[in-house]
């Protein structure tokens with residue numbers, strides 16, 4: 001029985017997302033770069049137009065500008081946006097199968113064996129998904145369809161952007177074997193050098209080299225690569241597990257006006273905490289660490305965090321714990337604030353001895369009712385008095401703020 005596996009890869013992901021948010025740059029050369037103020041000004045991603053001029057990931061901004069014969073639009077990376085969109089796209093994948101395994105922010109394997117009976121049906125489903133991602137998000141993907149994860153991944157690289165490639169037991173020798181060995185997953189620089197020295201430069205040559213020779217050259221890895229090259233990889237696609245995937249839940253916003261007082265900060269923390277708590281409850285998660293992130297008007301930012309005494313998913317607790325972290329001597333104003341929670345777990349066995357369980361349950365019930373009302377009538381149906389003190393702040397709607405749910409692979413560059 002053949003398996004049917006897709007590997008879907010969002011094309012030029014960071015740059016494409018930036019073009020979505022700012023369509024005016026769509027037809028220009030675009031490079032997404034690290035934070036220039038923090039001197040992280042290297043190219044992290046580029047669109048096809050910039051690529052055409054030879055702009056590469058890792059180029060300094062100066063190098064990239066030199067290569068580009070037309071104006072190069074530089075955009076500072078907005079990671080929260082990318083994680084937000086990535087999460088939405090993967091949610092679509094999960095409508096087709098529970099077996100969705102992320103490979104970085106923009107790639108995922110889908111095992112669709114249970115949905116289809118043949119390669120032509122698998123190809124059709126891949127096409128359906130590809131078209132859906134364009135119409136729903138305005139983003140293109142390239143998809144590889146095959147009977148193992150390795151060839152599915154290779155397939156998604158063969159034709160891009162916006163294409164689907166089928167690699168079957170019948171055509172793999174023709175499609176895959178001519179490719180350079182470095183195209184194979186896990187053939188890094190060192191392995192590639194060793195193989196090249198031994199005269200093995202294509203995947204086909206690798207496949208036809210006796211396994212024991214590869215083993216003597218590369219150890220256990222040699223055996224694995226031999227399996228890969230022959231299409232004999234049997235590694236399963238992992239089942240999607242949201243709880244495992246989510247490491248932290250956070251919300252941040254650039255305030256509608258610069259904040260000047262403790263009360264204003266408290267109000268914004270309160271709004272953000274409500275949305276963080278709602279999302280925790282939605283996922284049936286509790287948190288044990290609360291973090292507060294602050295960016296001042298000179299664009300300097302810092303994050304402070306502390307572990308709380310007992311796991312919670314209550315907005316009132318998250319908000320007061322986050323506010324406790326705020327110690328500021330007001331020689332500057334505050335431009336942006338974020339509240340993030342981590343140390344996530346499922347329902348804790350018992351509440352802290354010092355916290356009356358009944359009181360906690362009452363609060364939880366109250367907040368759940370508020371969630372329900374807002375779900376039905378919109379966020380603005382209910383507001384805390386502390387928030388209404390300022391007209392601008394009262395208009396802040398956390399549901400319109402970019403959410404950041406950081407998957408396991410999250411890293412801050």
Ligand SMILES: [Mg+2]
Pocket residue numbers: 009010011012013106107
């Ligand atoms: Mg990609």
